Amino acid sequence: QVQLVQSAAEVKKPGASVKVSCKASGYTFTDYGISWVRQAPGQGLEWIAWISTYTENIDYPQKLRGRITLTTDTSTSTAYMELRSLTSDDTAMYYCARDGNIYFENSGRAEYFDLWGRGTLVTVSS
Amino acid sequence: DIVMTQSPDSLAVSLGERATINCKSSQTVLYNSNNKNYLGWYQQKPGQPPKLLIYWASTRESGVPDRFSGSGSGTDFTLTISSLQAEDVAVYYCQQYYRTPPTFGQGTKVEIK
Numbered sequence: 001q002v003q004l005v006q007s008a009a010e011v012k013k014p015g016a017s018v019k020v021s022c023k024a025s026g027y028t029f030t031d032y033g034i035s036w037v038r039q040a041p042g043q044g045l046e047w048i049a050w051i052s053t054y055t056e057n058i059d060y061p062q063k064l065r066g067r068i069t070l071t072t073d074t075s076t077s078t079a080y081m082e083l084r085s086l087t088s089d090d091t092a093m094y095y096c097a098r099d100g101n102i103y104f105e106n107s108g109r110a111e112y113f114d115l116w117g118r119g120t121l122v123t124v125s126s
Numbered sequence: 127d128i129v130m131t132q133s134p135d136s137l138a139v140s141l142g143e144r145a146t147i148n149c150k151s152s153q154t155v156l157y158n159s160n161n162k163n164y165l166g167w168y169q170q171k172p173g174q175p176p177k178l179l180i181y182w183a184s185t186r187e188s189g190v191p192d193r194f195s196g197s198g199s200g201t202d203f204t205l206t207i208s209s210l211q212a213e214d215v216a217v218y219y220c221q222q223y224y225r226t227p228p229t230f231g232q233g234t235k236v237e238i239k
Binding site: 035037044045046047050059060061095097100109110111112113114116117118119 | 127164166168170174175176177178181187219221223226227228229230231232233
């Protein structure tokens with residue numbers, strides 16, 4: 001079935017890096033972009049990055065520039081998000097989410113999200 | 127960044143009654159060239175990822191019950207649950223995708239009275 005399966009929870013020390021994976025199945029991976037959205041404990045939703053799986057164009061907010069890297073492996077239909085120099089503020093559930101519009105109808109950036117992974121909990125603690 | 131503000135933060139509604147959630151954006155999310163409002167609504171139940179309910183402000187996602195409806199244009203939007211069911215207890219978020227970064231409202235918690 002159509003789904004996004006994310007990697008297991010991670011515990012990291014401050015200053016470390018984490019790499020989260022998101023494996024797509026049930027649809028053509030390169031037809032839809034992938035965003036990453038995080039949710040700190042008890043808090044709301046924060047979009048942190050988007051990649052076009054078709055063009056590999058990337059977008060992320062200024063506050064994360066230099067700390068985040070997005071990649072894809074089309075041979076395994078998997079998207080990856082790496083976040084470096086972790087602090088306690090990065091403790092959150094990290095979701096991958098699929099664009100609601102197919103690539104040729106997409107505006108070239110993150111739009112709305114029609115399919116979500118179950119999330120990967122990243123805990124940053126000394 | 128476009129700031130999305132929801133009201134109320136929480137509400138308690140009796141089963142079968144109407145629930146109304148408001149969302150206001152700090153600038154318009156209506157794209158004049160295609161007359162579309164770049165606004166979506168999500169439902170999140172405890173321990174689950176968000177689920178898309180509405181996009182383009184009023185288009186219901188496939189499989190979403192018709193008791194959920196979205197309305198509004200420009201900067202003011204509403205999500206209405208016409209007859210609240212027990213399974214609708216959740217936090218609801220609006221999200222704009224008119225301009226990057228896409229931003230979410232703070233969420234509205236819906237409970238049973």
